[in-house]
Amino acid sequence: MFEEIPVEIGLVHEGERIRKSNMHCELGGPGIKEKFELVRVCQAETIVHGKISIIGPDLPDIPASSSQPFAILVEIAGEGLDSDIEGVLERRIHEYCNYIQGFMHLNQRYDIWCRLSTQAWNKGFRTLRYIGEVLIALLCSELPLIKSAQVTFFTDPVEIHKRYDDALAIYESRDARARGLHDEDVDVFYGCALCQSFAPTHVCVITPERYANCGAISWFDGRAAARIDPKGPIFAIEKGVCIDPVLGEYSGVNESARDRSMGEVTRVCLYSAYTWPHTSCGCFEGIAFFIPEVEGYGIVHRGFQEVTVNGLPFSTMADSTAGGRQVAGFHGISIEYLRSGKFLAAEGGYARVVWMPESLKEKIYSFIPAELCDVIPTEASVTSINELREFLKKNNHPVIQYWNSSEINNNESEERAGSGNNPVFTFKELPFTGNGIKITLKNAKIYAEKVIIEPVRQKRSDKGDNHE
Numbered sequence: 001m002f003e004e005i006p007v008e009i010g011l012v013h014e015g016e017r018i019r020k021s022n023m024h025c026e027l028g029g030p031g032i033k034e035k036f037e038l039v040r041v042c043q044a045e046t047i048v049h050g051k052i053s054i055i056g057p058d059l060p061d062i063p064a065s066s067s068q069p070f071a072i073l074v075e076i077a078g079e080g081l082d083s084d085i086e087g088v089l090e091r092r093i094h095e096y097c098n099y100i101q102g103f104m105h106l107n108q109r110y111d112i113w114c115r116l117s118t119q120a121w122n123k124g125f126r127t128l129r130y131i132g133e134v135l136i137a138l139l140c141s142e143l144p145l146i147k148s149a150q151v152t153f154f155t156d157p158v159e160i161h162k163r164y165d166d167a168l169a170i171y172e173s174r175d176a177r178a179r180g181l182h183d184e185d186v187d188v189f190y191g192c193a194l195c196q197s198f199a200p201t202h203v204c205v206i207t208p209e210r211y212a213n214c215g216a217i218s219w220f221d222g223r224a225a226a227r228i229d230p231k232g233p234i235f236a237i238e239k240g241v242c243i244d245p246v247l248g249e250y251s252g253v254n255e256s257a258r259d260r261s262m263g264e265v266t267r268v269c270l271y272s273a274y275t276w277p278h279t280s281c282g283c284f285e286g287i288a289f290f291i292p293e294v295e296g297y298g299i300v301h302r303g304f305q306e307v308t309v310n311g312l313p314f315s316t317m318a319d320s321t322a323g324g325r326q327v328a329g330f331h332g333i334s335i336e337y338l339r340s341g342k343f344l345a346a347e348g349g350y351a352r353v354v355w356m357p358e359s360l361k362e363k364i365y366s367f368i369p370a371e372l373c374d375v376i377p378t379e380a381s382v383t384s385i386n387e388l389r390e391f392l393k394k395n396n397h398p399v400i401q402y403w404n405s406s407e408i409n410n411n412e413s414e415e416r417a418g419s420g421n422n423p424v425f426t427f428k429e430l431p432f433t434g435n436g437i438k439i440t441l442k443n444a445k446i447y448a449e450k451v452i453i454e455p456v457r458q459k460r461s462d463k464g465d466n467h468e
């Protein structure tokens, strides 16, 4: 099918990571402010099937090792297609791009991050046109409802800028659709297993009030996808019996998680970041992270480039969160979930949120309960755990009510994290500084080539004794 493309195309290449040292160039990514990918359903007469356009420099004109602004617009037509399906097909861009040997596609929507490897470049992968050919061929062959498709790549920042706000408005209008519908109102949730190539035990459970972790698939999108492609990666989950309405635990979700994770995940509590939390793949838009010193949660989004209040950047915490695991206190989430009435409901919702970046707070401000808006600090007011603690006390943040019972909570949480008979260690018990995080080792085996134990000698300047 792809004889003229100089690299292999196939499922086997999904999950390939391209490190900076091995990249020819980068398209989009954290260093580029405006980037996006969009699928639009159009009238058939407005589409030239198979047409691929590149607005801006193609690969040979992009300097090696650089990051280039990037946007992908896929326009499709076919009887029976409507705009409901656009969000779901955008995730197919992610999937199909990753079939290309030597090409990596991460994230979604306004966060896309692609890399071409040096090997692919050396093999003759010299045009974005090849990616367009793969997208058109796979979309039309795997989803027969799509009768025609054309693809436009933008690498000129001026042309991307012209379309950027429109793309954001389209994402917002899709997200707004699901607001107002509650989990209790439906009998069926949807699951998505698209990210299992990266995180084999991960399945997103998409409910009206818990958007997919990547922020790209709503409950309506899930319903549309399961209808047009019932054997595809998005499927219906019968809710079954509600076991715990506060935690958001449903028998149908547990059964589905068990089946799809090959027995690895047996319980999922949809509204908790601590008790059998939803798994996290690697595409999450943000992380809710527990800060044990104040018994509250910080929230950080992917676009925040600085360190958070616990001294760790998003990228470091993403490593601790991803992989399809259930990590108590490190929870991958979408931005839209921050607008949900079920957001961290099991932990107390926004009453437990103690920090978030200024830019994120601006985005979701109207969804934070009014009485809490001023008592949740950002990097503009606090930059360390000590400052955070003082701020929360001074502003009488509701999280303070949890401080007196912290010891009880710690005991409970170790039990809830599912440790069974295995011992649980925390940094507090080890000779490391916690730096604002708690790490629970569950069934862990640690191997070290060498262990060095030595006394910590105090530096002269630390002793505060200038006379010595």
Ligand code: SF4
Pocket (backbone or CB within 6 Å): 091, 192, 193, 194, 195, 196, 202, 203, 204, 212, 213, 214, 215, 216, 217, 281, 283, 284
């Ligand atoms: S993050 Fe979830 S919903 Fe999004 S593509 Fe991955 S599995 Fe599917």
